[in-house]
Amino acid sequence: MIKVTALVLPVTTVVLAIIGIWYLFAFSLNSQWAEDQAARAGVELTATELWAATMSQDRPRLATPHQVAAELWDTTINKKVTSKRSLIFHGWVTLSATLLGFVIGTMLGILLAIGIVHNRAMNLSVMPWAIASQAIPILALAPMIIVVLHSVGLSGLLPKACISAYLSFFPVVVGMVSGFRSPNQMSLDLLDTYAASRPQIFWKLRLPASMPYLFTSLKVGAAASLVGAIVGELPTGAVAGLGARLLVGSYYGQTIQIWSALFAAAALAALLVGLIGLAQKVTLRQMGMAR
């Protein structure tokens, strides 16, 4: 294991480099507008004035890091969590759909994997469909799911969760099929010599052997769930959620708002993946599989 302290220097270096490049891009993308404004007012800008003018626009082409940071601070700390302008409020709306969809998708993925491993017909038939399902652009499918579910009286959390589940079941199926098939022939033969039943083989061998695979697929699935929830928020009229923030931001050219919503989404994904990583560590240690 690498010590945390050994990571500080390389990570800070990379972060600083990214911020530096970001500022340069912000300057070059925003300077056109600043120069046009100055020309319209009939003034010449010095280099310092131009730089300053690119750093503080209301609707910059590319929001600067400090603008995004200020917006994030303002919409998380300064607003009540119940306020429609609070990023925490919107984040929670998205997170709740993500979590529900993630749970549904994971369950579905595990059940399908169990079926694929134990049933010849499912083994031959399910995987092509699962792959095909992921080849359909979710952006095209999401509005239809929302509309169809709305017409049967379902709206709010569940339709978004369905889209999340639609994206997150796939990595779980693929990972868990590999996981359930990971025991070698000898481990299977061993249980055969005890005349073990198929359920016994599953509970005593396939399931525990699949644990490392489970957590890897859960991490991919969680990130996919979040994308699904955000995409699911786009066609609903953009009422609430990070997806709504993104859409409203793009309607009104609020690039700062878009960027802060993106950062909030990234933070949520990092949080989810981090929590799963923690669960992985604890579980594998308990099982004696972590050294």
Next chain:
Amino acid sequence: MSEHAISAVDLGLEFPTRDGKIEALQQINLEVESGEFIALIGPSGCGKTTFLRIVAALEKPTSGVIRVNGLSPEEARKARSYGYVFQAAGLYPWRSIAANVRLPLEVMGFDRRERDDRVRHALDLVGLSGFEKQFPWQLSGGMQQRASIARALCFDADILLMDEPFGALDEIVRDHLNEQLLALWQKTGKTVGFVTHSIPEAVYLASRIVVMSPRPGRITAVIENDLPTERPLEIRDSSEFIAIAQKVRHALRAGGDAHD
């Protein structure tokens, strides 16, 4: 109903390949008395492991009859007639040593109290008391293999089938385990089928040595081992031991086909 622990009559197994049929086993006739220690020896490809796997119902023969305790291999499996020890220990890494030994007892539905007693007894037999809570990776290869023997012993099958169990271990550990296995066999009186490709190991352990040869896999000689049952490791330097080892070597040569 025969009283033999294992009896094979005209047993054969062939499987098709792209280059035609391969006869893994041909015309195997063998009767193993209850309480015997049989060593199956031969070059790779002679079918010794295949024969053991047929006894354990892990493979199906294509001709002939095989009986285990008078039952078909499948019936014998359900009657818990045999314990099988594989080439590698194959302990489940997520189970402690005690839990690994307990695995067959859980599958076979022993109740909790009896499980604990049997696990303790089996670990004691192989000299692993005190290692119950360790995980497999914390043990040496030899200790892992001993745990796998305990796992095969704990449900008291009267036949122990061992497929080159010590093949992957170094010679010092192997000597030690051979000595322990012999003591275990004398203590428990089980029937043992032991696959090996080591002549000294076969002569040291077995009461009868079955020599096999490949292409097609068949028995070429069965050699009685009349060494005393008490066998200290030093017996391997005695002239009697060397004489039997020579017999085995000659039988292997006569079987031919050892061009590897």
